[in-house]
Each structure stands twice: as structure tokens, then as C-alpha cells.
Amino acid sequence: MAIKDRIPAEAKEMLSALGSKWEDVIDPKAFQVKPLSGAMTNEVFQINWPTDNGKVCRKVLVRIYGGGVELFFDRESEILTFQYMSRHELGPRLLGQFKTGRIEEFIHARTLSASDLRDPEVSALIARKLKEFHSLDMDGPRTEVLWNRLRDWLGTAKDYCSPEEAEEFFLDSLEDELSMLEKELSKCGRTIGFCHNDLQYGNIMIEDETRSITLIDYEYASYNPVAYDLANHFCEMVADYHSATPHVLDFNKFPGLEERQRFVEAYLSSSGYKPSDEEVLQLVEEAEKYTVASHLYWGLWGIISKHVNGINFEFMDYARQRLTQYRLRKAKLLGSS
Incomplete structure (x- = not known):
């Protein structure tokens, strides 16, 4: 064609x-x-x-x-x-x-590359724009959708998966785990904002002359804990969707503590407020815990996409990587096996 x-x-x-x-x-x-x-x-x-x-x-x-x-x-x-x-x-x-x-x-600006996310200046611009996004006053109830969406996606994944796939990804055990995760993560990250929920580099544009940032593609946007949105952005730093193997993730590229602290400090200080070291560290820690939810979110997305989306992408391999990280981080951050 x-x-x-x-x-x-x-x-x-x-x-x-x-x-x-x-x-x-x-x-x-x-x-x-x-x-x-x-x-x-x-x-x-x-x-x-x-x-x-x-x-x-x-x-x-x-x-x-x-x-x-x-x-x-x-x-x-x-x-x-x-x-x-x-x-x-x-x-x-x-x-x-x-x-x-x-x-x-057509926005006359360039879409960011994977390497742009690691540029300290660009990262600070993204952080300030994200804080602005979280402050949007959208219509509808200001309640998080994360957990209901995860439960819906889990049910959909079960409907589409073969018994072998369901066994490989432990889908039958995830319903109880979701309840545990919601209980544990509800202890932190209670600041709710209008979140992008898909802040990968391809959804961020920059006008190089003015250094103006524009966030695009709002399919998954909703009210959620802002710590989740930060966590999701940090997780996206391990991806390069324009490589020869766009589905392959390099988790060694997950930003280190200092890089995450810089981002959070720029985020909190975007309106002129000077955050304390304790406030920065608290949000960094909350975001790190929410990486568990991010991996589960996109793992389930990958499983479903394999069965319904005709785009040329190795969705199941992508899901496998995200759900492996989900289990590793759940054990490390939340103390469960």
C-alpha cells in the first residue's frame, strides 16, 4: 500500500x-x-x-x-x-x-531525543513544564484513576491472553498484588494533579531558539499522584524508541539519585518556591516507589497491545521487560517477594 x-x-x-x-x-x-x-x-x-x-x-x-x-x-x-x-x-x-x-x-519545534532527557538544562525545562501541567484545572472529579485503570487493564489482559501467557506473567496473582500496592503507595504521594502519564521523550517538543517546551499526546492523561508521573518519566529514560530495537530497554540508564534530585528540585522550585532538602528527598523517594506502578502499567499495556494493535513493535517482549522490573522493584522497594 x-x-x-x-x-x-x-x-x-x-x-x-x-x-x-x-x-x-x-x-x-x-x-x-x-x-x-x-x-x-x-x-x-x-x-x-x-x-x-x-x-x-x-x-x-x-x-x-x-x-x-x-x-x-x-x-x-x-x-x-x-x-x-x-x-x-x-x-x-x-x-x-x-x-x-x-x-x-504542526508545531515548529523539534521532538526530543532519548539523549535530550539527560541534558541537565533540558531536564530542568521539562520539570518546570510538568509542574505547570500538573496544575491544570481540568473538568471532572480530581481523583486518581491509576488503580481503577490497572484493574481494568488486568481484566482485559486476562481476557486476551492464552493460558500459557497468563501463567508466564502471573496474571492470576496480580489482583491481590494490586490491592497491596494501592494500600502501600497510598501512604505516600498524596499530592494529586493532572498528570500526563506518558512522558517519554517523543511526547516532548522544544523550540531551540526560545527554549520553550510543549508536551503533546494526551491519550493517557488523567488525575493521578504527581509522584507517579515523575516516576513514569524517570522510567522512560531507559528507552530509545528510535533505535534498531525500539522495544529493548536498558535499565542501567535509569537516572541516578543526583539526577532525580535535580529534576525534583527544578520541579518544586518552578514557581519561585525554594524547597527544603527534606521536601526534595521525600518526593524523590515517593517517585521511586511509584516506579513499581509504572512498570506494571506499561507491562499490562504491552500484553494487551500485542493482541489488538497492528503497529510494528515487539509489544510482548516490551511487556516482559517491564513486568520483570515490576517484580524486582516490588521486592526491593516494598519488601515483598
Whole structure:
């Protein structure tokens, strides 16, 4: 199938209409389609229109929703979040919606790379932007969704797994473990904010000249303990989704204590507040405990995705790595076998 044929007919009509609004576009229907790598929930395409000056292209982004996403989150809620971010100029503008996806403004900034997350200056910018994100006043109840989502995903994973897979991943024992984890982690990290929940480098953009950070892709965003969101970001530092083996994680790259302390200090001091050493250390420790929940979250996600998502990614191997880390960290951090 040609790349352009992967864009639905309804979306092509919308793109032609958008292209016609720019006077310098040579032919609104003669747009070019470039697939963007790194996305694992949706297919994402950059759309380019050649212009009459031959130097500048007009661009938008097309996002085609991945298969089975309704098992992970409520699409209507995600669209409302996207519209909120668009309306308040905190993210790309929504340019159009079609049955299986949407068209977004193309942000003229670059997506971060895995190595950018380790740059102390960039990391501090991310920390401050994340604190701003956590302070968003979104509609709906300000209650965490983490545990209900994990229970829902566990049930879905059991429905799709073969008996052999369920045995390999100890799925039958996870329900009791979830209750234990919720009880233990509820003792810490009680600051609730609107969390991104998927802060990998591909969902962070930077405008190099102004050093402005934009967080994108809000599919999994919800209210949760902010310590969980920090933990999830730290866990994402072990991944490189643009390598030859994008599913392989290097847990030796998990940030050390000093690196995590720098991030948390920048996070807490983003509004001019000077946190004490004790406050920094407390949030670092809470985030470290929530890495257990992050590994379980994405482990279950990988198992389900293997059965419902057609994107070319080794979902089951990814799940296997995350759930192995879940068990190692659960034993170390929470004192259970």
C-alpha cells in the first residue's frame, strides 16, 4: 500500500480544504505524506504542501488512532483534553476530526531525543513544564484513576491472553498484588494533579531558539499522584524508541539519585518556591516507589497491545521487560517477594 493510501478518504478531503486556505500552496490536493516513527498507540503522519516560493512547505499533522485504543482510555475524554490544551495555547491546535483520527497543527519545534532527557538544562525545562501541567484545572472529579485503570487493564489482559501467557506473567496473582500496592503507595504521594502519564521523550517538543517546551499526546492523561508521573518519566529514560530495537530497554540508564534530585528540585522550585532538602528527598523517594506502578502499567499495556494493535513493535517482549522490573522493584522497594 502506498503511504498516501494510508490516509482515509475523509481525511484527504479535509486536507485538501485546509491546503486551499493557503494562497502560496501550489495544489491543495498534491500534498506529501511522511510517516513519523516512535508512536506506539497511533499512526502519525506529517503532511507537506509545496509552495510557490519553493522553499517553505505548509505542514500539518495527521493522527490515525491505533487499533484497540478504546481498551486503554476513553477517546472522548482524550479529545476534550486535547481541545482544552488547544484552546489555552498549551499544545497544538485542533484543525479537524474524522472518524478514525484527527488533524493537528504542526508545531515548529523539534521532538526530543532519548539523549535530550539527560541534558541537565533540558531536564530542568521539562520539570518546570510538568509542574505547570500538573496544575491544570481540568473538568471532572480530581481523583486518581491509576488503580481503577490497572484493574481494568488486568481484566482485559486476562481476557486476551492464552493460558500459557497468563501463567508466564502471573496474571492470576496480580489482583491481590494490586490491592497491596494501592494500600502501600497510598501512604505516600498524596499530592494529586493532572498528570500526563506518558512522558517519554517523543511526547516532548522544544523550540531551540526560545527554549520553550510543549508536551503533546494526551491519550493517557488523567488525575493521578504527581509522584507517579515523575516516576513514569524517570522510567522512560531507559528507552530509545528510535533505535534498531525500539522495544529493548536498558535499565542501567535509569537516572541516578543526583539526577532525580535535580529534576525534583527544578520541579518544586518552578514557581519561585525554594524547597527544603527534606521536601526534595521525600518526593524523590515517593517517585521511586511509584516506579513499581509504572512498570506494571506499561507491562499490562504491552500484553494487551500485542493482541489488538497492528503497529510494528515487539509489544510482548516490551511487556516482559517491564513486568520483570515490576517484580524486582516490588521486592526491593516494598519488601515483598
